[in-house]
Amino acid sequence: MADSDGEYVGDMSDDDLNMSANDPAATNGEGSYGTRSKGPRGTKRAADGAKGKNRAGKAAWEDVQRSWEHVLETADGTLNDDFLDAEKRRRLLRDTTALQRGIIRHLMLVLDMSFAMADKDLLPNRYNVACNYAIDFVREYFEQNPISQMGIIAMRDGVAIRVSDMSGNPADHIEKLRKCLEEQEPLGNPSLQNALEMCRGALFHLPSHGTREVLVVYGALMTSDPGDIQTTITNLIADRIRVSVVGLAAQVAICAEITARTNETTDPANPYYTVATGEAHFRELLLKATTPPLSRESDKGTASLLMMGFPSRTVAAAADALTLCACHGQPAATTYACTRCRTRVCRLPAECPGCGLTLILSTHLARSYHHLFPLRSWVEVSWADARRSVACYACQSLFSTTPPSSAKRAAGGDRDATVPPAVVKSKGVSESGRYACPVCEKHFCIDCDVFSHEVIHNCPGCQSEPKLEAEGDNGESVAAATTGEMDVD
Known part of the structure; x- marks a missing residue:
């Protein structure tokens, strides 16, 4: 032998x-x-x-970049500030071109609750991590898209289960997700076709002024379908429904085909189907879906006006003056009266149960508007221009005034060995810790940069400058943009 x-x-x-x-x-x-x-x-x-x-x-497989070999900690055991700044700026450096997007969205979130979600590559298991991150996604989705709606569907034991109906109330979705996390366990095989058919039944009749999207969190490597899934894909394309998939295992061919055909893309990278490499990457992929998708030529129909109501807020003066809301049938101290039929609801945005009018606040419309004209990315400030500021313009935190030795050596071509190579080569990281708005040229710290681009979507420096009208014949100037008043004499 x-x-x-x-x-x-x-x-x-x-x-x-x-x-x-x-x-x-x-x-x-x-x-x-x-x-x-x-x-x-x-x-x-x-x-x-x-x-x-x-x-x-060395052989090719021996040339491996090991992250643990970089110096990411300081002498006292804390993480290097440059490394943290690089992670923050990486999230902000994205395309800020003003593009046409669908700000009124209708999205169905599909969660995999099959046996594959019991794996423990994400601790404690995939199912717990997916449900907890789905709760964060619901909060962020309605924070960024307050006039949009969403529903949740689960794939479990070969069938599709409706977790929550299509609505614009994030509290209902979060309550249903927490109930699933406490009472249900991963079981059986997933059925991608059944889930897509249920999503199609909830989306195909919606008006054309809103987008129709499906976001699937898929952890299995197979699907147990009762029929031909190619027919389902064809129906999704006919109803203009887009499908995006976030995978937790290896790539699946049918998921790549669904996302490519429904999103009309031939990109080999296929940004609509991505497999998460860890918990942080998984959360990043989910929160990335909070940005509205680009409008396509096939989605554009006949322009039409959308009627909305801006109701008035009423607060009960005493406990015996509580009003029953029409949306939940429960007593509420604060209600909003519909501008058309005077039906009262307990929270906004909502759809009037009486007449079907969309009820929102002006702040909801303003928050959705920033997707169309995003705040421009701030530029890095070199040490040559850093002398103009000693503190952040927004939070007044002091900047470093002396360039570190690593910056001086980098200018001379010799990099300090204590600085991680990944941080030095990171795109968009300022050597002085200052970031300047290209419009008002004010200097800000990295935390104010993140807060301005991800939360308020406005520049504090640009908003604080008074916009004065041109001087008239009598030499008087009127701040019309600030006070809203104008002298017409």
Whole structure:
């Protein structure tokens, strides 16, 4: 019987193995495919292998970038500030071009609750992590899209389960998700076709002025479908429904096909289907879906006006003056009266249960508007321009006034060895810790940069400058943009 478990020679390169296979003398009398070494260890062949390895250099698989080899901690054990700034700026450096987007969205969130979600590669398991991040996604989704609506569907035991109906109330969705997390466990196989068909039934009749989207969190590598899923894909395309998938395992061919065909993309990278590499990446992919998608030519129909109501707020003066809301049928101290039929609801935005009018506040419309004209990215400030400021314009935190030795050495071509290479090469990280608005040219810290771009979506420096009208014939100037008043005499 042939001997197949040969000894491993760790100091031989690929060139030496090929040379040994072609040289009968190198195999000690065996054939060209012999695997067991007949000579003693540490012989001339090992020395020749070491020389060959030095001549050829490192193999491709040996050149690995190990993150733990970088210096990410300071002497007191805290993380390096430059590394933290690089992570914050990476989230902000995105395209800020003003593009047409659908700000009124209708999205169905599909969660995989099959046996695959019981895996513990994400602790405590995929199911707990997915549900908790789904709760964060619901909060952020309605924070960024207050006049949009959403529904939740689960794939479990070969069928699709409706977790929550389509609505604009985030509290209802969060309550249903927490109930699923406490009372249900991952079970059975997922059925992607059943989930997509249920999503299609909830989206196809919605008006054309809003987007129709499906976001799937998929943890399995298979799908148990009762019919032909290609027919379902064709129906999704006909109803102009877009599907995006966030995977928790390896890529699945049918998921790539669904996302590519429904989003009309031929990009090999396929940004609509991404597999998460960890918990942080998984959360980032989910929150990325809070930005409205770009409007497509196939989605644009006949322009029409959308009627909305801006109701007035009423607060009960005493406990005996509580009003029953029409949306939940429960007593509420604060209600909003519909501007058309005077039906009272307990929270906004909402759809009037009486007449179907969309009820919102002016602040909801303003928050949705920033997606169309996003705040421009702030630029890095070099040490040459950093002398103009000593503190952040927004929070008044003091800046560093002395360039570190690493910055001086980097200017001379010699980088400090204590600075992680990943941080030095990171795009968008300011060497002085200052970031300037390209419009007002005020300097801000990294925390104010993140807060301005992700929360308020406005520049504090631009908003604080008074916008004065041009001087008239009498030499008087009127701040019309600030006070809203104008002298017409």
